[in-house]
Amino acid sequence: MTRRSVSTPAARGSGSQHALRAANVRRIEQALRATGAMTQSALARTTGLSNATVSNLVRVMVDEQLVTTSATTSSGRRAVLVQLAGGSRRKVAVGIDIGRGHLRLVVVTPAREVLADVERTLEPGHRAQDTVAIAAAVLGDVLGDLGIDRADVLGCGVGIPAPIDRHTGRTSHGAVLPEWSGYPLREQLAAGLGVPVEVENDANLGALAELTWGGHGDVTDLVFVKVASGIGAGLIVGGRLHRGRDGKTGEIGHTTILEYGPVCRCGGRGCLEAIASGQAMLALWQASRPTQPATAESLVRHARAGDPTAVRIVEDAGLALGRVLGGVVNLLNPQLVVVSGPVTGAGELLVDSVAAGLSRFTSPVVAGPTRVTTSALKGSAEALGGCALVLRGAGDDAWASVG
Ligand SMILES: [Zn+2]
Incomplete structure (x- = not known):
């Protein structure tokens, strides 16, 4: 198997030099994947590595059959064109x-x-x-x-x-x-x-997708909140996914917001998830109309039509979400909070409620400039x-x- 590009260089040695080299090889590969064939000078500009480093790494990558090189000219001068091995095939x-x-x-x-x-x-x-x-x-x-x-x-x-x-x-x-x-x-x-x-x-993947496909411009700091069976958040901090010590960040669904609230499946009580998850909303919706099937679609449709029970369920969930997100926003100062999940079809009703919760429970200096929106990527995020x-x-x- 030829997936050496992501595994072999790092596995070859355990020292920090090997790790650094593996990271630099990956930067070169990513630049080539994004742009296609590039000269060594262009690779240096794109990756921020020095010309000498790029030249050394390209030599190693040719040996490892990761890239091929050919002679070309750039601005009238001789140059080395680098491309990924098998670059003509569709990756x-x-x-x-x-x-x-x-x-x-x-x-x-x-x-x-x-x-x-x-x-x-x-x-x-x-x-x-x-x-x-x-x-x-x-x-x-x-x-x-x-x-x-x-x-x-x-x-x-x-x-x-x-x-x-x-x-x-x-x-x-x-x-x-x-x-x-x-x-x-x-x-x-x-x-x-x-x-x-x-x-x-x-939720971490949703956050990465928003950064790449969300159409949010040059956003570097965002919080992606997934409201489905559970509630989780993905955090982009300084343009990178924040993974914490071992990847378990963003577990906001189990933040207690009602000390003696409903028992949560995690064993806690009054967790955000027990109050504002899609499942919690649908349980309330079902209780209000026991003879009819309660689906996210019907809840959203009735909320948009102004049904007072449906509106209340969505608004209360949004406020609770906003309250917990307030702590996250106070801490991280993101440009954007993106809410995703089946109930986001309720659109402004949900977004406005989250924003209201944020502004009520967050420092106005921080919450004011933070934009709340729903994900445009729907179920593909x-x-x-x-x-x-x-x-x-x-x-x-x-x-x-x-x-
Ligand atoms: Zn819980």
């Missing part, structure tokens, strides 16, 4: 989002063009090993339809609604997929899919974020390679 990044009831798979090119975006329904309580097999089958079908060889998949970023230990690639105990706790997801997916895999919390993870390069040792 792609794959993103997969696994939820309680769905699997979504997106394929993009390094130029950020979306080639495929498909969704499959999953059985409630689906088991990890079955879902890995489904993911492998869907990937095989999609690559077959696109006529893309598996060897041309740069990597696959996979999101699940649970905290992930980024050192081990195992799922930590999460309330949304409790039966997946401790499963070696990264290794099993890499073996099943036959491509290098990285696993991330889905997390899977797109998986692609962004691949194209941006993951953590040094985070990839499970297949060979």
Whole structure:
């Protein structure tokens, strides 16, 4: 398998020099993926590395068959043109989002063009090993339809609604997929899919997708909040995904906001998730109209039409979200809070309520300039974020390679 680009250089030595070299090799690869063939001088400008460093690294990368070089001229002077090995073949990044009831798979090119975006329904309580097999089958079908060889998949970023230990690639105990706790997801997916895999919390991937595809301009600091069966946040700080010590950031769903509130599935009481998650909203909606099916779609539709019960459910959830996000915003001072999930169809009603909660519970100096919006990426955000993870390069040792 030729996925040396993401795994081999770092694995070859443990010293800081090796790690630095691996990081610099990855910067060069990313620049080439984004732009295509470049001269060594252009690579130096793009990556911020010195000409000498680029020249040395390119020599090593030629030896490792990662790139090829050819003579060219630039501004009338002789120059060395560098391109990724096999650069004429179409490379792609794959993103997969696994939820309680769905699997979504997106394929993009390094130029950020979306080639495929498909969704499959999953059985409630689906088991990890079955879902890995489904993911492998869907990937095989999609690559077959696109006529893309598996060897041309740069990597696959996979999101699940649970905290992930980024050192081990195992799922930590999460309330949304409790039966997946401790499963070696990264290794099993890499073996099943036959491509290098990285696993991330889905809200983290949503945050990365907003940075790449969200259309927010030059945003460097944003909070992505996923309001679905659970509530989680992904944090972009200074243009980078903030992962904390071992990747378990943004667990805002289990912030207590009502000391003697409803019992939460995490074992706590009065957690944000027990009050403002999609599931909590639908439970209230169902209780108010016991004879009719309560769906996110019907809640949103009635809220938009001004039904007072539906409006109250969405507004109260938005206020509670805003209150907890207030602490996050006070701490991080982001430019943007992006709210995502099935109920975001309620649009301004939800956004205005979150903003109201923010301004009530946050320093006005901080909350004032923070924009709240819903995600324009809808259900694709997390899977797109998986692609962004691949194209941006993951953590040094985070990839499970297949060979
Ligand atoms: Zn909880």
